[in-house]
Amino acid sequence: MTSDSHNDAGFDLDQVDRLLTTTRSVRKRLDFDRDVPDRVIFDCIDLAEQAPSGGNDASRRWIVIKDEATKRKLGEIYARNGEFMINVADRLEGSGHGKEKVFSSSAYLVENFAKAPALVIAAIWGIHDNSGRPGLFDSVIQSAWSFNLALRSRGLGSTWTTLLNASVDELAGILGIPDGITTIVTFPVAYTKGTEFKPAARRQAEQITYFDRWGFTKARASEDGGVNFEDGLGVVAEVDIEATPRKVWPFISDIEFPVDASEELQGAAWNGEARGLGATFTGHNKLGDMEWSIENHVTDYVEGRVFEWGTVDPANPGGRWRFEIMDQGVGSRLRFSMEIGTENNLTIGFAEASENPVAVINGRRKQIRSNMQRTCDAIKAAVEAAN
Ligand SMILES: Cc1cc2nc3c(=O)[nH]c(=O)nc-3n(C[C@H](O)[C@H](O)[C@H](O)COP(=O)(O)O)c2cc1C
Structure with missing residues (x-):
């Protein structure tokens, strides 16, 4: 370590590690009443685009939905596809089961998805064909996670959600997404209520x-x-x-x-x-x-x-x-x-x-x-x- 809190590579590891360990799935602490400026979203996407992609092709596309009527339509699909989460959450309530909290939180998001000030979809040119060629899921996921880290570093939060993927045709119809594009993940983006989050218990x-x-x-x-x-x-x-x-x-x-x-x-x-x-x-x-x-x-x-x-x-x-x-x-x-x-x-x-x-x-x-x-x-x- 060098004399200040930075390591030999010039990073403040306390801060870097805090970012990496406390970027949680945020649902109940999303602040639906605070606007998310476009500038912040652009900045986070610019940071996320530093992630690698197969062949270094610039094939990722990001769809930001702020229009209330469009968000409502996506929220309806999310609620339909996620209804089971509400049932599971009800069943687990008070049981002390290891997944009680995550289902309670997930069910909350099912009921409030459209209230997020911005829904951000990470998509890519291409259709997954199991060919083993690089460029599809494996060219988006690292970037989408960087997007989350960038949000967290700026006081915002989100949750990685895939429930809309079960209705890609409907999604494509609503958003005008052409054939040949795959949507990978949808982030409900908001400022978080408070900025303290804890590392999760994970296997060593x-x-x-x-x-x-x-x-x-x-x-x-x-x-x-x-x-x-x-x-x-x-x-x-x-x-x-x-x-x-x-x-x-x-x-x-x-x-x-x-x-x-x-x-x-x-x-x-x-x-x-x-x-x-x-x-x-x-x-x-x-x-x-x-x-x-x-x-x-x-x-x-x-x-x-x-x-x-x-x-x-x-x-x-x-x-x-x-x-x-x-x-x-x-x-x-x-x-x-x-x-x-x-x-x-x-x-x-x-x-x-x-x-x-x-x-x-x-x-x-x-x-x-x-x-x-x-x-x-x-x-x-x-x-x-x-x-
Ligand atoms: C591939 C993938 C899909 C997920 N899909 C959803 C989803 O549709 N809805 C949701 O509320 N959470 C979803 N999650 C979040 C997980 O359920 C889980 O809450 C999270 O990984 C654990 O919380 P933590 O990140 O704070 O530790 C997904 C996570 C991953 C990696």
Whole structure:
């Protein structure tokens, strides 16, 4: 860092990061009573146009709707297409469900869309044909997001909305959009009521970033850029299940339940009556000619959501295994992850005995991940068959 608050690249990272982390979907805090000057919209579009486009073609087009009668017509379409949001919001009200707030907010926008002082549509010359050629969605989205960032930096806000896209012919009729143009997103634009917004809770990069191969994680940034056990090397397998988390939970929280398609794990049994955090169980494993049993300690347990255990020493386990169930649409996403501990004698032993430890480590990760994916797929099949 340089002496003032700017970094070596000349940016004030506090401000840049605040912009990047607090540009929220704004609905209930849009100020419908304050006009949005054309100048501000032009400025934000000029900034957004700095985004790249395939072939550097200047094919993006922006439609700004301020005419009250036209906004009303678009508002009617938005309300029709978004009616389900109002129903869902009503159903979720007071439930404490993870999506209660977003549906309440979305339903508000459904009822008030046309009140935004300006509706701004980002469009592009071209029709999506799945040809893989650049220039369509992928030439608009980055620019449309820059438009949002530019709005936020000037005290305005919006929400990325796609509900009008279900009625493109009607939209084209109202706005006179010719054939061959694709509308990607419509922004209800307004000044925001207050300018303080908070970062959203999101998954950490360490959980969703894979190094060198799908599903290969590391819990910590490596200091030397290499593949080191100290970095918390791991793997993750996931599957979407057509059942609520509540229905998935029994299949992951009872380790004696016979759903494990791993070729390595031969079975597991609780040690005693205890369940939940601190309970222990013994797993029986087989790998080639080797067979061994290992004691596991439940190290995290959130009823209906999280079941995690560590092998041998819970404070410093040889491996940390974790099932997590998340809401995904009306169903669930099951995430099964594991981190190889620095006390993992098996993998470390193999790696140290080899001339190419990285290949051994990654070979072992491939093997473990494949077993974990098989287990996820088997759980999916069992849960869906039972429901
Ligand atoms: C592709 C896409 C389409 C969306 N469509 C709508 C929409 O039609 N209506 C709406 O109210 N929100 C829409 N959203 C916003 C999301 O529902 C969600 O609220 C938002 O991403 C989360 O809020 P946050 O950005 O403040 O974290 C859309 C977002 C994306 C990325």
